[in-house]
Amino acid sequence: MKKLLSVFLVLVLAVCGSIALVGCSKNNGKNFELVFITDGGTVSDGAYNQNAWNGVTEYAGSAGMNCRYYQPSADENGDVSTQEVEKYVKLAKDGKAQYIVMQGEKMATAVSELAPAYSDVNFLLVDAKLDAPQENVMTITFDNMQAGFLAGYTSVVKGNNKIGYVGSVSDESSADYGAGFVQGAAYAADELGTPVICDYANYDAQDLNYDYSFTIRPVYQKVEDCKEQTFKVNVVNGIGSGVYTEGENVTVTANPAPEGKAFDHWEVKSDTEGVKDKKVNISSDKKSTMNLLVGDCDCTITAVWKDVKTVKIAVGDKDTYNVEENSTTWISAPPAESSMVFDHWECDDKNAVEDVNASSTNVTVTDKDITLTPVYVRSEAPTFDVVVENGTGSGSYINGDYVQVVADAPQDGYMFYKWENVDNQGLSTGIAMKNEYCYITDFEMIDRYSSIAEKMYDDGVQVVFVGGNSQADSIFTATWKISHQVYAFGYGYDQSDMGNCLSSVVNDYRVAIVNALSDYKGATEYVGNCANGCLYVVGMSTVELYKDSEGNDVKDENYNEGYAKVYNSLVDGSIVPTNIDLRTFNSSKCLTLDYWVK
Known part of the structure; x- marks a missing residue:
């Protein structure tokens, strides 16, 4: 965050x-x-x-x-x-x-x-x-277990009987927040005698019982079912073939040239009797990728090659491109495998690659074949697997990657309609296609961790806490995707501005800094906790009455007797949250822990 x-x-x-x-x-x-x-x-x-x-x-x-x-x-x-x-x-x-x-x-x-x-x-x-x-x-x-305890206790006493925590196994503070959250929720459930279910998921755990991958597939429809006028486009030596409605703007791209050849121009031909070839409206006959404005006639568009001297660009052991000598070509690395990410290019010609650190870059050749080796490393950032059915674009991607997908040409009698995507839990993926009605399109990969919270909310969880790790914003993102009212519980500072925030457990930097500077000692650690006033929950008061400007006793509307007792028990040490193994947690009569493991 x-x-x-x-x-x-x-x-x-x-x-x-x-x-x-x-x-x-x-x-x-x-x-x-x-x-x-x-x-x-x-x-x-x-x-x-x-x-x-x-x-x-x-x-x-x-x-x-x-x-x-x-x-x-x-x-x-x-x-x-x-x-x-x-x-x-x-x-x-x-x-x-x-x-x-x-x-x-x-x-x-x-x-x-x-x-x-x-x-x-x-x-x-x-x-x-x-x-x-x-x-x-x-x-x-700060005492993260105390902070988690306050968040868990508050979540339950505010009337929620199904709560959730999303944590990280690679973050020590997350484990402390999570352990405190479960114990605080259990304390409140037992105190109230109310059955409470707590979903708990470590989003980066290897044994997580959840699958982030999702599937993208093209949807085809019968041409006869289309109510608009349609035209058939046949692309030779390229992609773009299909049946389209009048007025569609179709991207047409030439295939990679064969050895000894290079793209020269597009040749167009009307396939509708009585309609001249010039009615085939393309944006350029000289560019290997151009646009066709569909209308007036069926047509055949052919990529025409010219004879040239070519050299080979070998990309790893998967792709080989024949390109004209002394030319520059845009090359993209194959998508990474699961949990991996592109790192750099290695090449026998050090001057060939424009940007060795970019997965897509210009490559300039002379009169010799070259070999490009894409190097992948295990990703420190989360990776998400995408499977493209009946098309290309499958791979493993990180947040911010741009992914291009291309649908296979439809069978005779069918036409491309749109793209659909769904994750393995049947929920929305949250990705936004640039044009979901175009057979070739792209999208930006997003943070998919919010899908865990979405799943929790979809299963009836009312509030989710995510104290102590970098995916806290994902929970707030998830709350806006649910049709009914759900909440996130903030941490660190008052996060009410994020919206859908039940409350926040605050690490009060102001108080901690004043206290530490007042008694500064090098090589020591000051721990902010309830006892020194460095932890509290927004909107929960421990003092029932306060004096107004005229000295009168006024009842604090945020006073909660149970919260006050728990807070004071954390202050005097009669309640001490511990770093327990949540997989074996069974010390509550009223709280059931649903730990998301395979």
Whole structure:
């Protein structure tokens, strides 16, 4: 989630790059004892940077310090390099900074590498850990099991008897959030005597009982069933054959040329008696890919070759292209196999490939054959398998990939109608075809992890929590795809702006930063929890009465007696969530855990 927020903020910076150096004082000649370096985002992001900056300014005010923040430039992925961060660390040191505050896991590497070189500055790293303690670095972490416990308890006491958690086996904090969530929900269920079912799925588990793959298939219909006037197109030495309605714009592409040949031009012929050939309306007779505007007649379109000297481009052991000597050709790597992703090209001619890191690129040949070897590696990002029936485009893809699919030519008496896609659970895939009514089209692969939450909601789950991992936004995405009202439970900060948010369990950076700076100790870890006021659930109060401006006792509408007791029990230690093995969880009388494993 932090990454997605940062990517958005990079776009903002592209327009507003002049705001990178700002602070709480307009006098740039002053020294600043306290400096906050953001993760590339703004201090008005409504999330982590803003909460951290609030803590910095509050402490600075109470300690009589000058403070400012720096906003480094992030790359297209929302990441900030150590070299970029160091520019601002040096600025802070030159400005006599005593403390430098940074937040988030992606800043941990920068702190780890830079702190030894700037030993006379004290660093505070929020919501992240270092591999080893450093004398001038204090870290802030949060009790994720307590946070998960509060989220689980709140989900049930708000009246939900079917809840869900989507976690990650590769993320330690996710496991802690998940364990706490189940125990908090179980505590509430047993306290209320209400049967509760909790679905639990680790989206990246090898034994997950769920299949992300989906199938795309062309739908054909009988020509006689079409109510519009149709025309038959026959493409020789190319693709595009079929029966189409009048006015359709059809993409026609020549096949790869045979050895010793190259594409020269298109030859068109009317197949309808009495209609001249010139009525066949193509956009270009010289381009190997062009458009046909269907109408007036049936037709035959033929790709005509010319004799040339050709060389071969071998792409791995699957494809071979015959191309004209001293020419440039667009080459695409075959789709990756499951869980793999394209990494780079290897070629015996180092000058042939325009971009060795792009899966599709221009390849320039001379008068010699060349071999291109696409190299695939195991993907760190999630991959999703696509099966194209009666067409091409099958493969394994990651979020953001553009996938082209081409339907097979229809049998006689049939015509292409549209594409359909469905996942193996019978749910919508969420992908959007550029043109679902065109036999050749493409789509952008999307994050399919939201499909787990969709499945949960489809099976009756009322609220899903996803604390502690990078797929949190997927849950909110899923809530908008369900026809009835369902909710996501946020974490980290108040996520009510996301919509369909039941509530959020908050890691209060502001309070944690003020507390840590007030008693700064290098090489130590400050743990934010209920006891020090660094964890709470939005809209759930532990205090029944408060004083208004006139000193009168007023009842807090958000007060919940059960929540208050649980919160205070977490404070005094009478409730201690533990890191249990959820696969063997059976300690609740009223909660049933449905653990999604094969």
